[in-house]
Every structure is written in C-alpha cells, then in structure tokens.
Amino acid sequence: MTGMHGTREGHAGPSALRIVSGGADADAAVLVLHGGRETGREPARPWHLAALRMRPFFAAVREAAPYERLLVGTVRYRCRGWNGSSADPLRDTERALAELADRVGDVPVVLLGHSMGGRAALRAAGDPRVRGVVALAPWCPEREPTVQLRDRTAVVLHGDRDRITDPRASIELMRRARTDGARTATLVVTGDGHAMLRRYGVWHRTAAAAVAEILAPGAATALVRNAVESGTPRMI
Template sequence: MGEREAVAAARTALTVRRRPPASAGAAVLVLHGGREHGREPARSWHPAALRMRPVLRAALAATDRRDVLLGEVRFRYRGWNATADPVADTVRALDELRALAGELPVILVGHSMGGRAALRAAADPSVRAVVALAPWCPPGEPVDHLRGTRVVVLHGDRDRVTDPGESARYVRRARRAQARAGLVLVRGGDHAMLRRGGDWHRATASVVAQLLRFGPTLTGLAGEACASEDPLRW
C-alpha cells in the first residue's frame, strides 16, 4: 500500500453534518457518486460530493423530527473498482455510526455509484430504507438481501450515464425478492441532477420525510410508487 492509499484508508468513513441535541432516534446518510474505476482519493470538493450537499439540506428541511442524525459517507477512492470499495466504506460508516450513537434505524440516500453502494449495504440490519438516485444497477446485482427493506429509486428519464430501464428491471427483481420497492421517474431529469434540480430535491425530500414519518408504512409519493409496477412520474 502506497502513502496515498494508506492516508485514504486511515480516514473515518462517516462525517456527521447534524447531530441531534439529545439522543438520536434515526439517521440519514448520503453517499456520493463516482466512477467504475479510480484509485485516486475521493475529496469533499469533487463535484460528486458537492452535489449531495443540497440533497442533505433537502432531507433536513423535509422533516420536523429533531432526533435525526444527518451524515455523509466518505469514500476512500473515486472508483467502484473490482473490490466494491464504496460498499466496504459504507459498512465502515455504519459501524462508526453504531459506535457513536448506538443502534439506529438508517436511511441511505445514494447517487449513481453511491446508489449502488447503498443498495448493496442494505444487507446491514440497521438499514431500513434506501433512496437510490440515478443508481448504477448493472444486470445481476444482488437483491435477495433486500427482503423487507424499503427501496425507492428515483431516475431521470433523460439520463445518458446510467440506464433508467436497468433501474426499472432492478426494482422488479427486488419486488420479487419481497423488498418494498418502487420507482419514481423525474421527467426531464439528467444524471447529474442539474436539469430539473428542484424537482430532484423536492422528490428526494418528500420520500425521505415520509420514510421518517411513517416508518414501515409508505404512503403518498413513495407508497404510490411502491404499490404499482408502473413508475410514478414527478
């Protein structure tokens, strides 16, 4: 391991952006995107990380609960790489969260590569729900571990980087594995969530707020998406 890799490996995987004044009752963690390959360190000023800041602010504004901890998962590398490094980092962040705040129900909100990592990391029993934004869902992604997990996928219908059709197929497979899964299409949305950015943030905030408010029962936007095989358009 080189010096740069050693420094990356030594970093904490969890950055807390908001800690409740009293004990936390739930946590929302965001996971940024990346590349298929890339061993250079991921930095907080990279565009992939910066585009998750308004998502985090939207999640904060969407709930009146004061017991929700908000944080970011810090990936060591910019790439997924053959060893699924972002998944390992997410698992490490969940362990750090447990050490910090005890056992909490967790919602993971991931974009692109981070969406794929969030869906994989849902095997952790603390993860109760995943909100995947324009996720990278290649054929054959595992879904059996999602049984009973709430999964809402948001995908722009003009995405040219990851395929909304693959997201739809992933959701169908997850439903067959008895996940509570649904798909929301952002009309006119692109991969970077810049086109129709306000719609992306409102839709994400709405889903996160409902997951926090209703627990195991999804209603409204997320519930309608999860109850139908057809995608709901935002």
C-alpha cells in the first residue's frame, strides 16, 4: 500500500480527536479516518490530500444519520505512516475513542475510514463503543485479524479499478470476518479507483447509508441492508 493539536485533561500528548460537528449531548458518533502511507514519520496535516478527500463525507453522514444529535469527528494522526508494528494510526484511533468517551459518554460509534484509515478502523473495532465500521478501499494485508469484528457490522466499499489497495483482499477479509461472527457487506464500485473521484456521489451516498444501517439496522437503503444480510459481494 502506497501513498496515502491541543491537549485534553486526562490524556497525555496532543489530542487525537477533532470535533467537526455535534456536542456533548450527542446520541451517537461517527469518527472519520483518512488515508496515509505504509511508512512515514512526518506529521499528518489537515490540508494533506488524504484528509481533504474525506470532507464531503461529513455532510453525507449527517444527512443520512438516524440520530438528530450526531457527533462527527476525525482522528488526528501524529504521523502519516502506519509504520509497521508501531501501527501509529491504530494507536491514535484508540486514543480518539477514549477522548470521545470522555466527551459524550457511552454512545454508539461508527468508524468510517479510507485506505490506511480503513485498516485502522477495522483494527479498532474491538472497542466496546464501536457498533461497526465502514471501510473505503481499505488496506488489507494478509493475515489481518478479524476476531475484533465479532458482533459488529463491517461494510466495505472498494473500486474495481483500484491499483493502490486490492479489492480482492477486501472481499477475503470480509469473508473471514463473517466466519468470525461479524455482519458484513462488500460493495464493489464499478469503474472507479482508489481516489473515489469518478463516481464520488456513489461513494458518499453509499457510505452514509452504511453508517445509518449500522446505527439503526433497517434504516438504510435496500442495497446496503440486503448486502449486509447476504454477505455476498455486490457490484454497484
């Protein structure tokens, strides 16, 4: 896989959570995780393309959400790379989830991540507050764990022309996750690649519908609902 701060009391170091909208009275939360790089210790910045790419999803999620009081936030990475066993974005996501709990309490959370952020979201799903994950073109190396997805809903969208991360790896990861007790769906976006640009509206609408389905099963479009029920990869 290639190419991809204030301090809160009680947490050491820079905050890993940035609130985009919503407040302490939220009934549910969505954390957005942008992409990055396989390796890279340089700081991740909000003006990097990987972060900017995720901004349209904020409004899409808010519009489709089954909760009026929805908090939308992003995870601030300390550096741009995954960095091997350091798994830096995963650690940042875990810190952001802890900060979120301090802010809003025990509310259901959905993690929405792209590329490296999709990998971090899938790996962080074991947190008891996480109801499910929506992973967009996720980076899924061989032997990625799936047991943390048990009793969660995991929805993957992946372009069939992706040359950065492998859609076949996403399908295989979801197959294993379903065996491990997850509710899964794999939606293959035809004619699009890793950057999610050609059919951007499909990505935004479908990802938002998947978030809604995770927060309130049965609330989403038939496409997403049926995909989760069947677990069979579908072309869209």
